[in-house]
Amino acid sequence: MVLLGMGADTHFASLFPMRPGVQEALDPCSHARIVAVTPGEGVTPAIERVSLTLPELARSRQVVLI
Numbered sequence: 001m002v003l004l005g006m007g008a009d010t011h012f013a014s015l016f017p018m019r020p021g022v023q024e025a026l027d028p029c030s031h032a033r034i035v036a037v038t039p040g041e042g043v044t045p046a047i048e049r050v051s052l053t054l055p056e057l058a059r060s061r062q063v064v065l066i
Helices: 022-026 054-058
Strands: 002-004 034-037 049-052 063-065
Touching: 022 034
Parallel strands: 002 063
Antiparallel strands: 034 049
8 A cells, every 4th residue: 555645736656747857757658666856945855755656556456536
C-alpha cells in the first residue's frame, strides 16, 4: 500500500508540478523505478528528494491519497 498526501501546490509523492524530473517520473512507459526531484521555491524542506515513478506507484496493490 502507498499512502500519499498532497501539498499546497498540488504535488504528491514529492512530484512537483513543472519541476525537473517530473516528466520522466510521470511517463507511463518509463522503466525507471525511482527519480530524483527538486521542489520549487517556497516548498519546505527545500531539499532534493527521491520518489517512485508513476509506473512504480501504479504497481502498488493499493494507493490512498489523503
